[in-house]
Amino acid sequence: MNLIKRLKAKWRTVRNTQKAIKLKAACALYDHRDCSDVFCAEDVKHIVIFRWDDKLGDCIMAGILINNLRLHRPDIKITVICRKTTKLWLNKVSFIDEYILLGKHNLRKTLQPYKNKYDVFVDVSNGFSYKEIFIAKYINAKHYLGFSADRFNIIDVSIDSNQMHFYQRYINATKILTNKDCLTSEKPPVPNYNKELEFLDSLIIDKDYKNIVGINFFGSGKYRRFSFEKAASLMKYWLEKHPEDLLVLLPTPGEEKFLTKLNSQFSSSNLLLPTDKASLEMSLAIIDKADFTFTPDTAVVHMASALDKPVIGIYRENRMNYEEWKPLGRHSQTIFNREPICDNDSVYVYEFGYEQLEEARANILKAIQ
Known part of the structure; x- marks a missing residue:
């Protein structure tokens, strides 16, 4: 397996080198101002x-x-x-x-x-x-x-x-x-999602839970998304380990079959897919309603930052990327993936230990009590 990873990493090195050569040539032509x-x-x-x-x-x-x-x-x-x-x-x-x-x-x-x-x-x-x-x-x-x-x-x-x-x-x-040092607002604006919040409330009013957890399995690119098997394995673990948690799946464009299948596989009253129709407003409603949200490093993290809501964000072992895009919501926690085995080794988002998840979950719940 390591040999395959190293071969893929070599190919990515070749592609990145080609991009760097093209950029250098383009800069020679275009990287200057006329004014x-x-x-x-x-x-x-x-x-x-x-x-x-x-x-x-x-x-x-x-x-x-x-x-x-x-x-x-x-x-x-x-x-x-x-x-x-x-x-x-x-x-x-x-x-x-x-x-x-x-x-x-x-x-x-x-x-x-x-x-x-x-x-x-x-x-x-x-x-x-x-x-x-x-x-x-x-x-x-x-x-x-x-x-x-x-x-x-x-x-x-x-x-x-x-x-x-x-x-x-x-x-x-x-x-x-x-030309101002003090701004009227330093908070990112978000769409109105009151209608979606009311709908979500109507679905969970009769459920038995202690904590609400938003769950998102998808980020940009294949390395920032869970496979169905990995998502199902995590849900099985979470539902058995923490029956007091109500897990609410965030609907995602193009992932309707994935999420519907995942939801039906468990038939658990503590796993909820509010709708298979994705919308920005529904994602915001779930993030706002949840005690915290679990997600790869993707837009869901930044929606939570805009709402000042905690997340458990999964990040690559790349500290520069983390500093640029880390969660800003209070009490947020971070899980880092395993370290790459070589330069240009791409690590999948689900390559982390459940003990990291347990620690992050416990830290958030302690902080918000």
């Missing part, structure tokens, strides 16, 4: 926020910037480069003047009408891929606000390098663009 103007926040009238990767966690944190601009700088027009998931969330929490729904192909054709329109291009991520540096340059904004000014010449307005968590980066970006 020499000195940045002044008062002069900013139109910004574009780069959310092309469509990661919901980053989108959730971006709401801090957007809503504070609406409050403190309503004169600034906001455009967002994104895909469908980002647009779905932002439409529920704020007003965006314009979306650029950008796919992976026909980049020049899609972006051509938007060249030279923006005062500031905003991207708080760790850097660009070779396609992303092309997009950033092609937009040709007057200024580029980002976290990676030490690595990319195109960035002239720098977020404080000490701001590791994406939440902190968006706070910093907001203060730069509003």
Whole structure:
């Protein structure tokens, strides 16, 4: 098994090397600015926020910037480069003047009408891929606000390098663009989910439990999701070990069959799938109602952070990624996966010991009593 893992790791090393070569070539062409103007926040009238990767966690944190601009700088027009998931969330929490729904192909054709329109291009991520540096340059904004000014010449307005968590980066970006040290709100906005909360209450009112636990098995990519066998094994353990817990499964797009099968396999009154129809609002309702939520490192963690609710988050043994995306809800706990056996070894999210789960669960319940 270790041999297979090492072979896969070697192949990932080759792919990462190819990406690095492509990025270096792209930077030689595109990593420079044409405008020499000195940045002044008062002069900013139109910004574009780069959310092309469509990661919901980053989108959730971006709401801090957007809503504070609406409050403190309503004169600034906001455009967002994104895909469908980002647009779905932002439409529920704020007003965006314009979306650029950008796919992976026909980049020049899609972006051509938007060249030279923006005062500031905003991207708080760790850097660009070779396609992303092309997009950033092609937009040709007057200024580029980002976290990676030490690595990319195109960035002239720098977020404080000490701001590791994406939440902190968006706070910093907001203060730069509003020119204010104190913001009206530093809490990410969320959609209204009162209807879903009432529905959830109606399902659990007659159940016998001491603790409510939200359960999410899915993150982005195959390494951040539980296989059905691993999920079933964990549920069997949890239901037998802690019959006082009511486990509520978070409905997830595309995973209806998985969750329905899992729920029916146990036929336990202490395992609940509220609906097989996934929605952002239902996920928020479960997270809010639960005493804590168990989840891989994914958007569910950041929904909980926005609600200030505790989670047990499962993270790779990658401390930089953890510092960037760790849970912010009070009393949250972290389970780290096993250490990789070599560079570029990808570890599955379920590779942890149940004793870690027991410790994290006990710590949360003790803290919230």
